[in-house]
Amino acid sequence: MNKKAVDIAPATGKLGILTPGMGAVSTTFIAGVIAVRKGIGKPIGSLTQMGTIRLGKRTEHRSPQIKDFVPLADLKDIVFGGWDIFEDNAYEAAVKAGVLDKTLLDQIKPELEQVKPMPGVFSKDYVKLLDGTYVKKGKNKLDLAEQLREDIRQFKSKNNLDRVVIVWCGSTEVYITEDSVHQSLEAFEKGLADDHPAIAPSMIYAYAALKEGVPYANGAPNLSVDTPALQELALKMNLPISGKDFKTGQTFMKTLLAPGFKARLLGLSGWFSTNILGNRDGEVLDDPASFKSKEVSKLGVLEYILQPKVYPDLYDNIYHKVRINYYPPRGDNKEGWDNIDIFGWLNYPMQIKVDFLCRDSILAAPIVLDLALFTDLAQRANMKGIQEWLSFYYKSPMVAKGLYPEHDIFIQLMKLKNTLRYLKGEDLITHLGLEYYD
Numbered sequence: 001m002n003k004k005a006v007d008i009a010p011a012t013g014k015l016g017i018l019t020p021g022m023g024a025v026s027t028t029f030i031a032g033v034i035a036v037r038k039g040i041g042k043p044i045g046s047l048t049q050m051g052t053i054r055l056g057k058r059t060e061h062r063s064p065q066i067k068d069f070v071p072l073a074d075l076k077d078i079v080f081g082g083w084d085i086f087e088d089n090a091y092e093a094a095v096k097a098g099v100l101d102k103t104l105l106d107q108i109k110p111e112l113e114q115v116k117p118m119p120g121v122f123s124k125d126y127v128k129l130l131d132g133t134y135v136k137k138g139k140n141k142l143d144l145a146e147q148l149r150e151d152i153r154q155f156k157s158k159n160n161l162d163r164v165v166i167v168w169c170g171s172t173e174v175y176i177t178e179d180s181v182h183q184s185l186e187a188f189e190k191g192l193a194d195d196h197p198a199i200a201p202s203m204i205y206a207y208a209a210l211k212e213g214v215p216y217a218n219g220a221p222n223l224s225v226d227t228p229a230l231q232e233l234a235l236k237m238n239l240p241i242s243g244k245d246f247k248t249g250q251t252f253m254k255t256l257l258a259p260g261f262k263a264r265l266l267g268l269s270g271w272f273s274t275n276i277l278g279n280r281d282g283e284v285l286d287d288p289a290s291f292k293s294k295e296v297s298k299l300g301v302l303e304y305i306l307q308p309k310v311y312p313d314l315y316d317n318i319y320h321k322v323r324i325n326y327y328p329p330r331g332d333n334k335e336g337w338d339n340i341d342i343f344g345w346l347n348y349p350m351q352i353k354v355d356f357l358c359r360d361s362i363l364a365a366p367i368v369l370d371l372a373l374f375t376d377l378a379q380r381a382n383m384k385g386i387q388e389w390l391s392f393y394y395k396s397p398m399v400a401k402g403l404y405p406e407h408d409i410f411i412q413l414m415k416l417k418n419t420l421r422y423l424k425g426e427d428l429i430t431h432l433g434l435e436y437y438d
């Protein structure tokens with residue numbers, strides 16, 4: 001160790017994790033953490049719980065667990081809460097989501113039943129296929145934001161919490177692009193008071209969170225906190241933010257495979273991805289406007305990983321298509337097919353087929369946990385604004401203006417771990433192996 005470690009406030013007291021949206025992902029996350037706490041499950045897929053980090057030279061044999069290396073909140077200190085537009089408690093919602101076995105859910109039923117959603121801020125203009133029945137009313141969007149702020153304060157005081165983080169696990173909203181109302185905090189606050197139509201419910205949550213000193217991570221492709229106005233607020237309030245859209249199934253596969261093709265300089269002429277899924281997320285994505293948000297989020301990855309401008313012979317002419325089909329019999333057990341047309345030496349074509357029978361929420365739950373714990377760490381380490389080191393978890397990582405997002409999952413992981421090394425004053429690992437030349 002030769003650098004100064006960053007001052008990080010200790011993870012004392014309790015951490016509240018609030019999720020707007022208490023559906024399949026959120027309840028699988030909550031039930032999973034409770035099961036792990038009780039010793040009836042393992043936190044598989046979670047870097048904060050199971051990952052290690054190599055420090056120093058390989059000869060030093062120092063590879064502590066990440067949770068022993070940086071001060072993360074302990075699972076036993078987490079308190080759950082959230083909002084939804086349906087009144088089901090976390091037990092009822094988890095049973096309906098059908099992700100986890102009822103036998104497991106019944107073992108933790110009393111804990112889950114205690115997690116009751118607060119009424120959500122909702123607009124059918126933004127999620128067309130849901131009819132929320134448990135929805136806040138207010139005289140304008142500023143009033144709704146005030147109500148959410150009051151919810152956060154109540155949640156914090158009632159549970160005697162030290163800190164709170166918010167991870168958006170609500171439905172995917174319709175696709176919108178930035179409007180003038182999103183360009184500055186002043187314009188945004190005026191827009192809230194004027195009920196501006198381009199302010200989506202997810203933005204009202206993000207605004208309320210930041211105003212209450214609560215960091216915000218965005219698990220859906222909605223613009224949400226990804227606007228200049230809310231980034232300005234995050235910087236003003238000294239708060240970390242990140243997004244967008246948990247990287248779980250098919251895009252996870254894409255960001256594993258594409259860097260491999262590029263590494264071996266194999267060309268790509270087409271990538272056709274299709275999915276069937278039958279959960280509520282699939283139902284919402286059946287609306288073309290919500291699907292458009294998802295599509296934009298999913299399509300970006302190849303362009304950035306493969307760099308067609310740098311490798312025109314290999315990647316200049318890719319046909320990339322993504323389809324999502326709502327198919328109720330599958331429930332949360334999605335099936336994602338990829339047909340990949342690649343070419344090699346002298347342009348000889350080859351094909352790869354991937355058929356990933358995944359479980360969406362099983363893949364997403366550890367991401368919610370890691371994002372909550374790392375975001376809380378970032379807050380205690382005084383890291384404000386967009387947390388690019390958390391790109392590892394997202395399909396469509398937020399970046400500062402003028403930068404392009406990093407999609408290659410291996411570079412993302414290196415960036416994440418180097419950020420942790422930096423925080424603790426450890427040497428960054430470049431894999432140069434310069435000791436041989438010393």
Ligand SMILES: NC(=O)c1ccc[n+]([C@@H]2O[C@H](COP(=O)([O-])OP(=O)(O)OC[C@H]3O[C@@H](n4cnc5c(N)ncnc54)[C@H](O)[C@@H]3O)[C@@H](O)[C@H]2O)c1
Nearest residue numbers: 021023024025084120169170171172220246248280281360
């Ligand atoms: N499961 C995955 O692998 C995965 C991956 C990437 C992103 N996501 C995104 O995560 C989100 C959650 O996915 P899910 O499978 O849990 O979906 P879900 O439909 O089971 O849960 C979403 C919940 O949000 C609620 N909701 C909708 N609008 C709300 C609002 N304005 N305020 C409060 N609650 C609201 C819905 O009633 C529902 O209970 C979706 O946006 C999805 O696209 C999921």
